[in-house]
Amino acid sequence: MRTSRGEEGQTLLGVLIDPKYTFPIQVDIKIENIGGPSAGMMFSLGIIDKLTPGPMTGGKKIAGTGTIDSSGQVGPIGGIQQKLVGARDAGAAWFLAPADNCREVVGQVPEGLRVVKVSTLREARVAVEAIGEGKDTSGLPTCR
Numbered sequence: 475m476r477t478s479r480g481e482e483g484q485t486l487l488g489v490l491i492d493p494k495y496t497f498p499i500q501v502d503i504k505i506e507n508i509g510g511p512s513a514g515m516m517f518s519l520g521i522i523d524k525l526t527p528g529p530m531t532g533g534k535k536i537a538g539t540g541t542i543d544s545s546g547q548v549g550p551i552g553g554i555q556q557k558l559v560g561a562r563d564a565g566a567a568w569f570l571a572p573a574d575n576c577r578e579v580v581g582q583v584p585e586g587l588r589v590v591k592v593s594t595l596r597e598a599r600v601a602v603e604a605i606g607e608g609k610d611t612s613g614l615p616t617c618r
Contacts, residue, residue, distance in 0.1 A: 493544060499525070512551035514542035515570065518595050519602060530599070532606030537561035538570030538598065546595035550574035555582045562587045568605055570598050576617035583617075591615040 503517055516538050523530045539557050541549035551557075554575045561569050562584040571579050573593040583589050590605075592598040592615075601614050 495544075510551075511541045512539045512553075512557075515540035515548050515572075515592070515595060515598055518542050519598055522599060530602050530606050532608065534568065534605055535564070535566040536568040536570065536602055536605060537564065537566035538592075540570070540572040540575075540592065540598075542595060548572045548592050548594060548598065554578050558582060558587060558589070559584055570601060571617060573615075573617075579617040589617055591617050 501521060505513075519530070519538075537557075538561075539551050539554065541551060543549065550572045554571060555578060558569060558571075558579065567586065567588060569583075569587055569589045570592050571589050573591045576591055579589055588611075590598075590601045590611075592601060597615075601611075603609075604611055604614065
């Protein structure tokens with residue numbers, strides 16, 4: 475809680491909310507070369523992968539991007555067209571793209587890369603598991 479004086483001398487009271495989380499495990503992420511929040515969704519998927527049995531990707535190369543909030547919503551990022559090219563150049567066959575970036579994705583997908591549109595961490599996990607397990611992926615949402 476914080477108090478201060480307003481412009482006319484009245485006392486103002488403010489409450490600041492700073493969410494803190496207590497995790498049941500230690501999570502260490504190496505982020506030296508990360509310049510922003512755009513890896514949030516992929517970091518989250520990586521943590522889920524470490525905490526669940528077997529590799530979620532089934533050995534398939536899956537790239538992606540997107541911010542993530544505490545409720546699991548995936549948000550848009552900048553530079554998605556360059557990230558699509560970089561993912562394909564790195565050998566990825568799949569790319570998870572934030573739904574809010576779809577306008578920038580349409581018509582910009584490199585040959586050989588399949589894009590899955592995601593709005594939540596849950597949708598991203600379902601997509602990765604379907605791809606990794608070799609399930610029918612024709613129903614996964616795409617940017618159109």
